[in-house]
Amino acid sequence: MTVEPFPITFSPAQLAVDLLAKIANDPTSPYQALALNALEAWRNSLATPEQIALVATSDELEIDDAGACVSEGNDGFFIQTWTWVECDMSEEPTCSECGEAMFITEEGIAHHRGDGSPNTIDHDADADHVAISEGKPT
Incomplete structure (x- = not known):
């Protein structure tokens, strides 16, 4: 079984996902099971396209198409967005x-x-x- 990394728009996070996938694909690594668990947890925290579509976008608030994380609650969810701050x-x-x-x-x-x-x-x-x-x- 080969584990494929998933896309994350934020470059440092993408590097982490790629590294976890490399470890998860190495059967000789003592960290293979941990990497598989971490990738699964991360994958399960990604926002669905439907959740992304619910985010109201404006000049101040943007959301990435790939790799936005979400934390679900009883009556809604928090979703990772980018906020523009004028300086x-x-x-x-x-x-x-x-x-x-x-x-x-x-x-x-x-x-x-x-x-x-x-x-x-x-x-x-x-x-x-x-x-x-x-x-x-x-």
Whole structure:
């Protein structure tokens, strides 16, 4: 008997399913029975096409065609979905003291941003006060 892996859209999970199938197909492996049980449990947790169709989709909520996991309850089920979370990383961080553009170095040192390249330091502003982030991305 050859155990076939089943499709999972999420790549790391697919790697795990493929590895379990390889172990399950190796009669010399001491973990063969455990791998067979794990694959069966995983396969039984996959959402059916009917369950997937019941999920209301929108720009914020998406579901994969293959490999979405489901946990069933008495009067419904939880189904694995992807939720889009908007994150505007384009806004430049500013100093809460003066409102000027700033950045934090890889070493964790905050500087006011000078004119020019992205990590140019405005030494005059830094001499006046320490740049303090308003909590925006750096």
